[in-house]
Amino acid sequence: MSTALSVNLNKIAVLRNSRGGGEPDVVRAGIACLDAGAHGLTVHPRPDARHIREDDVHALAALCRARAVEFNIEGNPFAPPRPGYPGLLALCDAARPAQVTLVPDGDGQLTSDHGFDFVRDGAALLPLVAAFKALGCRVSVFVDVGDPEVARAAACGADRVELYTGPYAEAFAAGDPESALAAAGETARRAQAAGLAVNAGHDLNQANLAGFLRRVPDVREVSIGHALIGEALYAGLEATVRGYRRIVDAAARD
Ligand SMILES: CC(=O)[C@@H](O)[C@H](O)COP(=O)(O)O
Ligand SMILES: NCC(=O)COP(=O)(O)O
Numbered sequence: 001m002s003t004a005l006s007v008n009l010n011k012i013a014v015l016r017n018s019r020g021g022g023e024p025d026v027v028r029a030g031i032a033c034l035d036a037g038a039h040g041l042t043v044h045p046r047p048d049a050r051h052i053r054e055d056d057v058h059a060l061a062a063l064c065r066a067r068a069v070e071f072n073i074e075g076n077p078f079a080p081p082r083p084g085y086p087g088l089l090a091l092c093d094a095a096r097p098a099q100v101t102l103v104p105d106g107d108g109q110l111t112s113d114h115g116f117d118f119v120r121d122g123a124a125l126l127p128l129v130a131a132f133k134a135l136g137c138r139v140s141v142f143v144d145v146g147d148p149e150v151a152r153a154a155a156c157g158a159d160r161v162e163l164y165t166g167p168y169a170e171a172f173a174a175g176d177p178e179s180a181l182a183a184a185g186e187t188a189r190r191a192q193a194a195g196l197a198v199n200a201g202h203d204l205n206q207a208n209l210a211g212f213l214r215r216v217p218d219v220r221e222v223s224i225g226h227a228l229i230g231e232a233l234y235a236g237l238e239a240t241v242r243g244y245r246r247i248v249d250a251a252a253r254d
Contacts, residue, residue: 008225
């Protein structure tokens, strides 16, 4: 079984928004990721539009359609519309992503840090999941590793769950990933037994990914952004500085 890599472009938009203007360009970055072999692209437009904006969603949806690859939009289905953010359902209605990943983030969160509470939110999720599926989207829901109620995602109508891998990444960085890996494997198996496919994401990187995929069975997709964009900066920094040196050195010779 192979695992698809979906690159999350949020952090390209963070850089762009820090200056206004259009650089770095999220579509150009998306093209580079797809040219390098990414199987799809992910965005998590937040209601405060701190990074990915509505216009980015449409531009990237068009790119993914043209390249026949998966576009994955993440967001909180309960967050109400506001200026600059039409709401997740309206956004998906307009952009028609192949997959929507429902994430229960509050507005003020720095980043995603927990999955759904299915006992509390299950009844409210049921009609929402149906509404996204009526748009033709595969629906994945963000879940905590170790959630004993993970099978309830199937009763909500979801197709997949995305395991929240932040705690695993922390345990790996601390040199003690064993119990996080065992728990992730167990949660994946419980979800799969309920008929759900399994995605994973959050703070995955080139150091911790292989160990995760070795231990957690049949992970269909990983979505990776923060670390990948940081690693890309390091990987490209030397070549870029050399390029600038060539320019200033050539100008000095003229
Ligand atoms: C659901 C998930 O784990 C990622 O989408 C994460 O939320 C990235 O969002 P930010 O880039 O806003 O931190
Ligand atoms: N769903 C996880 C995601 O899209 C990327 O998370 P991160 O790599 O930015 O932590």
